[in-house]
Amino acid sequence: MxxxxxxxxxxxxxxxxxxxxxxxxxxxxxxxxxxxxxxxxxxxxxxxxxxxxxxxxxxxxxxxxxxxxxxxxxxxxxxxxxxxxxxxxxxDLDAMSYRNEPSSSIGEHTRENVLRAARDGRVFDVxxxxxxxxxxxxxxxxxxxxxxxxxxxxxxxxxxxxxxxxxxxxxxxxxxxxxxxxxxxxxxxxxxxxxxxxxxxxxxxxxxxxxxxxxxxxxxxxxxxxxxxxxxMEPDFSVAQRTPLEMDPRQRSLADTRTESGYRRIKGPAGSGKSLVLAARAAKLAGEGKSVLIATFNITLWHYIRDLVARASDRPGWSNGITTLNFHEWCRRTCHEAGAAWSQEYSELFRSVPERPEDPQSRREWRKRWQPVVDRILNVDVPDLASRAVKEPSVTRYDAILIDEGQDYRLPWWTALRRAVRDGGECVLVADATQDVYGTADAWTDNAMVGAGFSGGWVQLETSYRLPDDAMEMARTFATDFLKKASTDLPKSEQGSLALHPCSLRWVQREPETDTTAVCANEILSMMERAGLDGLANADICLLTDDQQAGAEVVRSLRERNIRAVTTFNDRGVESKRLKMGFWMGDARIKVTTLHSFKGWESRLLVVHVSRAFTDEARALIYTGLTRLKRSVQGSHLTVVCTAPELANFGRRWPEQG
Incomplete structure (x- = not known):
């Protein structure tokens, strides 16, 4: 404004x-x-x-x-x-043919009318x-x-x-x-x-x-x-798209240079600029005429990374030479590029798995029987096939491969991707062990990575430029109390920074098995009121949940209030690749998605719904949600709606109780 x-x-x-x-x-x-x-x-x-x-x-x-x-x-x-x-x-009414019709849109004409106008040489607009x-x-x-x-x-x-x-x-x-x-x-x-x-x-x-x-x-x-x-108000993400990336000297050095071997690994806490460095490096390499593959884990992270690259580039046609794929999409493309036999073998991997049913009871039975099979196919069989197919000469090679959210990758996946790098090329991997939501971060220890191409230790980023100070302190407390890998990668404030980023932190604890649909919907409505008072955009409001079905119910509740939401799942809670591809923070609607799908993103208006916290992966996922809050001089708001009894005492430490 x-x-x-x-x-x-x-x-x-x-x-x-x-x-x-x-x-x-x-x-x-x-x-x-x-x-x-x-x-x-x-x-x-x-x-x-x-x-x-x-x-x-x-x-x-x-x-x-x-x-x-x-x-x-x-x-x-x-x-x-x-x-x-x-x-x-x-x-220009003189340059077109038109007529009034009693329909929902002016110029809803029959095909014959359009063809007749074209034959007469007239412009005919609908x-x-x-x-x-x-x-x-x-x-x-x-x-x-x-x-x-x-x-x-x-x-x-x-x-x-x-x-x-x-x-x-x-x-x-x-x-x-x-x-x-x-x-x-x-x-x-x-x-x-x-x-x-x-x-x-x-x-x-x-x-x-x-x-x-x-x-x-x-x-x-x-x-x-x-x-x-x-x-x-315009969403904060849309405003940010018009501003160049701001980088501290350490980040800029990492973005502008390469190691002697071309291999570099970077780790750091949420908001420390890992994705920013990756995007700036991609922009620089593409500007030099090199081909770059940016590999993500989540489909939803594509838009975010590409927007960062656009902001980092100072040239038109910045996307030339840059390919952005999530890992499993790269595997699929690699098998198809390798030839018909490889493509056929890829298809055969999934042939025995029946389609996921729509009704809830059948879907639960399907998950119990088939989810382990699907997990093995995606985590083991598909990467193994791609690792062999990538050797075919018809498969695309890149001058550089950059991997974001590397802690979500398994070491064999990295091995497969490396084979797509040209001789003398470059590989950069960034990771945050505290966001180990899939239990894969142990694969990235120094001992496990022997022979993975890296020399020397990890480059460490420490300062978080995302979180407001109060939210950072609560995230650090959660990590210390609940995470196993929280010793070194906790976010730190800027040296000498002033508390210029006010935020409100609210915790709403409910009993287990509580239907939280109305609770989450009401918290979103309350946040809309706060947004109007603070000059923030309703489109920045995001509901993040660890339960797809609960999220779908909230979407339905909002729709009944005529509030539109963009989401990554449908009413039945079934994830859709197409919806994930269309999930974009610049969308003018309220956002509703899973905590998994929001990894890497950020927003200044968050409602986080937590239903379970009894496994290491579930607690890492909660930490990921708590660190998605973006600081703003206009203020930011984070509300947690929780039915996990393990977190009740932690929630009582929050400034505001619901």
């Missing part, structure tokens, strides 16, 4: 300079407009210029806000007056209906994002306007009239304004937004504004 001070100059999208007479909130900042994921059109830029010049300064301007998965072009907010949402259409879009925005703002607005009179503070910067208003009104209700056209037309090029070119704000002249409304107040702001 940017607050423009008195008489400051702000560069607008058309390159002109707008002078703001008093303070105004504009989000994203004016200097970030050119870096929006979907760049502003010429018409949107002209509308933004008009709002910056003519709107009273008390009106906040949000451009392409992340509104629970909806993406209007503009939302305007004044805590004393009201809310406005606008869609801007750069349509348009989403902007009137229906605006109606949807308005209804959701009233019903969901400002739930404290009056049921009957709340609509009186919400304007939903349509702007055509390059078309005459008279033609636009005629085109849209069949899709508007009588109330929208006549009775309450000031709340559904339609404007054209005359208003934009003439700077006539009162035509674009008639309610802008209002000074106050008895139906609007700061509480409603706080409710809405949480839905308007």
């Amino acid at each position: 940017i607050i423009n001070d008195s008489a400051s100059q702000v560069e607008n999208t058309s390159g002109a300079i707008a002078t703001v007479a008093e303070k105004r909130i504009v989000y994203p900042p004016a200097n970030a407009m050119s870096q929006l994921r979907q760049p502003l059109t010429a018409g949107e830029g002209a509308v933004l210029d008009l709002f910056m010049r003519e709107l009273p300064p008390a009106w906040e301007i949000y451009v392409q806000p992340h509104m629970n998965g909806l993406r209007p072009d503009f939302v305007l907010l004044n805590p004393k007056v009201g809310i406005a949402v606008f869609e801007v259409k750069d349509w 348009w989403p209906n902007p009137v229906l879009q605006l109606r949807r925005y308005k209804e959701e703002i009233h019903q969901l994002y400002c739930p404290r607005l009056e049921q009957r009179n709340g609509f009186a503070v919400i304007t939903a306007g349509l702007i055509f910067p390059f078309a005459a208003r008279e033609r636009v009104v005629s085109l849209m009239a069949p899709h508007q209700t009588k109330e929208e056209r006549e009775t309450y037309c000031q709340y559904s304004p339609i404007s054209g090029r005359e208003a934009i070119s003439g700077g006539l704000l009162e035509q674009v937004f008639p309610e802008s002249i209002r000074q106050s409304s008895k139906y609007m107040n700061s509480d409603h504004a706080d409710d809405l702001r949480g839905w308007l």
Whole structure:
């Protein structure tokens, strides 16, 4: 968010300079407009210029806000007056064929009409209906994002306007009239304004937004504004994508250099920059024209690593030469590249395993009978096959292979991957033994790694740049009390750093077997309220759980409240590779996933659901969840909902009890 001070100059999208007479909130900042994921059109830029010049300064301007998965072009907010949402259409009505139809979208034409237009040499566009879009925005703002607005009179503070910067208003009104209700056209037309090029070119704000002249409304107040702001703010992850990576001298040295042998192993606690070093090294090597494979364990980590590489690179086409795969996907690709016989052998490994059933009882029986078989196939048989197939000359070789979350790998997996490195190539492995959620970290002892290609000891990173100090202290306490491998890899604060990152830590303990669906859903709703007050984005809220079925129930509960969530599992709790591939922190929805799938990620708004803590791997997984909190000068929040009795005493040490 940017607050423009008195008489400051702000560069607008058309390159002109707008002078703001008093303070105004504009989000994203004016200097970030050119870096929006979907760049502003010429018409949107002209509308933004008009709002910056003519709107009273008390009106906040949000451009392409992340509104629970909806993406209007503009939302305007004044805590004393009201809310406005606008869609801007750069349509040239002289350059296209169109007609009105009584359907859910303008221009929903038959195939014959489209073909006829093509034969006549006419452009024929299928348009989403902007009137229906605006109606949807308005209804959701009233019903969901400002739930404290009056049921009957709340609509009186919400304007939903349509702007055509390059078309005459008279033609636009005629085109849209069949899709508007009588109330929208006549009775309450000031709340559904339609404007054209005359208003934009003439700077006539009162035509674009008639309610802008209002000074106050008895139906609007700061509480409603706080409710809405949480839905308007851009996710922290999206903001971070526009900023270059910041690295300390040690991290920079590791990213810019290689060892004499080309092999390097790095370990460090959560938030110490291991993935950052890996990404920066990949960017440097790719910039030198070398081919790089970044191997992860989790599918969900792909997006995160690629975004880090993009931030580390200063060149266009940064992804050229970089391949990002999780280990088992690399195995599958390797077998397919090796030839038909290898591909057939790969397929045969899974042929005896029946599909996982959908109903819960059958699924439990399937897990008991077949999960050990699947685990052996994935952990032993597939890597062994890939280790042999990679020797085929048709398999892709790389100048460098970089492995993230190496503690999750087994030593034979590393051996298989090494064979895909060209002679004289480079291998980098980073790991954190305290996050040993699969019980594999013992494979990476110095004795076990004899012959693995490394010489010398591990490079140690110690400082955590992720965790707020209070959260770091609780994570250290948990590791000391519950983890076996916590002696050397605990996070440490920056030397001389000040406590500039406030955070709230809340523990909610429930009895075993408690249905925590409502508890988790209510904690998410509570965090949404906090986000609005602190100027944080609801889209940064993440629920992490060790129970897929419980997570699916929370998703269903949120959906009943019309709150959308992006998740890595479906309602039946079955993990889906496709959903994992689509899991991205920049998504405008609330995130719900497993603790396993969130390894490597971070967020400043976390709800962690814990149902078990009786094994070493389960406790390592909990530690991983506690260390996902990202510090922020605006504050961060971590709530743990726990039904594991082993952790009750630990939970009592937390500052806030639920």
